[in-house]
Amino acid sequence: MARMTGKVALVSGGAQGIGAAVVRRFVEEGASVLVGDVSFRGGELLGHGGAVHAVRLDVTSPEDWASAVRTAVEKFGGLDVLVNNAGVSHIAPVAEHPVEEWERVLAINLTGPFHGIQAVVPALRARGGGSVVNIASTAALRGFRGAPGYTASKFGLRGLTRSAALDLATDHIRVNAVLPGFTRTPATEAIRADPALIALGRTADPAEIAASVLHLASDEASFVTGAEYVVDGGETT
Numbered sequence: 001m002a003r004m005t006g007k008v009a010l011v012s013g014g015a016q017g018i019g020a021a022v023v024r025r026f027v028e029e030g031a032s033v034l035v036g037d038v039s040f041r042g043g044e045l046l047g048h049g050g051a052v053h054a055v056r057l058d059v060t061s062p063e064d065w066a067s068a069v070r071t072a073v074e075k076f077g078g079l080d081v082l083v084n085n086a087g088v089s090h091i092a093p094v095a096e097h098p099v100e101e102w103e104r105v106l107a108i109n110l111t112g113p114f115h116g117i118q119a120v121v122p123a124l125r126a127r128g129g130g131s132v133v134n135i136a137s138t139a140a141l142r143g144f145r146g147a148p149g150y151t152a153s154k155f156g157l158r159g160l161t162r163s164a165a166l167d168l169a170t171d172h173i174r175v176n177a178v179l180p181g182f183t184r185t186p187a188t189e190a191i192r193a194d195p196a197l198i199a200l201g202r203t204a205d206p207a208e209i210a211a212s213v214l215h216l217a218s219d220e221a222s223f224v225t226g227a228e229y230v231v232d233g234g235e236t237t
Contacts, residue, residue, distance in 0.1 A: 003218040005030030008076040010068060012036045012059050012116060013086030017185030018135060018213075021206035022083055025214045027051045032076040036068050037086070059086045059112030065119035072123070079123035081217045084113035084157075085135045089150040102149040109153035110160065117164055121173065129172025131217045134161050135209075136179045138232050154179075158228060165226035174225040176216045180209045181232025199234025 009026050013019040014035035023033050027048050036057025053075050058064045072079045087109045090101040113134050124130035139147065140154035158177060165175040182193045183204040195201050212229045215221055230236060 003029040003214065003220065004081075007031045007080040007217075008034070008072055008078055009081035009083060009217065010034045010036060010072050010079060010116075010120065011083040011085055012057055012112070014083075015040050015054075018180065018183060018206045018209050019083070019085040021210035022085065022213050023048070023052060025207070025210040026081075026217070029214060029218070031081070034068060034072040034075065036064075057086075059084075059116060060107045062115050062119065065115050069119050069123050078127050079120055080127055080130045082116055082120045082124075082130070082132045083135065083213060083217065084116050084132070086112060087135065087137075087153075089147060091146045093146050094148040097148055105149035106153050106156070109150065110156045113157060114160060117160075117175070121168065121171070124173050125171050130174075131221070132164065132168075132173065132175040133213050133216045134175070134177045135213070136161070136177045136228070138179055138181050138230065138236050140177075140179055140228075141230070141236055161228070162226050169225060174216075174221065176221070176224060176227045176229065178209060178212050178216065179228055179230045179232065180204060181230075181235040183209055197235060198232070199237055202233065204231065204233060 004026050009031050011019050011023050014023045015037035023035055026033050033052050035054045038058055055068050055071050057068050090105055134157050136157045137154045139151045140158045144151050161175055161177040193203050209231055212231050
């Protein structure tokens with residue numbers, strides 16, 4: 001249980017759901033983690049001790065990203081891993097989808113990871129390389145009714161992942177994406193999922209998504225970049 005020993009990670013949207021599960025697994029495997037989120041309701045980070053530090057991070061703000069990276073370096077001595085997990089959705093058919101919600105969803109889900117990658121590159125270069133894991137969705141593989149902004153942002157995140165993987169390969173910075181299927185989190189509590197549409201007959205637990213994130217963040221995936229890990233119980237199959 002030491003696959004992340006000595007590594008420092010920054011996880012956006014790490015206060016709950018998949019992000020919190022990633023933080024938990026990273027700490028269990030020996031990492032120090034800076035958790036960035038726009039809000040902390042209290043209690044999310046208890047039990048991690050000095051291995052976790054929290055900062056407010058609005059992923060649409062380059063200034064917030066720069067501050068988060070500085071904090072990681074000052075608090076833990078460097079930075080090795082970025083997990084771009086923060087994301088939002090808005091449900092409305094394309095003809096009625098408010099322009100401001102379209103812009104908000106893309107700003108958080110797509111431009112946010114772009115800002116994050118730009119912010120961490122110098123720190124990762126200083127460590128001789130590192131890993132970026134972008135949390136996309138099965139919405140990056142097919143359309144969903146009533147979610148044009150969300151779907152477009154996740155398709156875009158796949159493209160950003162591949163382009164960044166090529167641009168950063170010579171710096172020994174690997175960039176990959178995890179594409180979760182329906183995962184039961186606080187953000188999806190009000191959504192009804194039909195397990196009959198999933199080959200394994202159930203929805204995912206956040207810990208199952210975190211396991212794939214852990215693999216890509218660790219040195220076990222040292223020859224993996226530009227990849228897309230679909231973790232959906234066979235839904236898209």
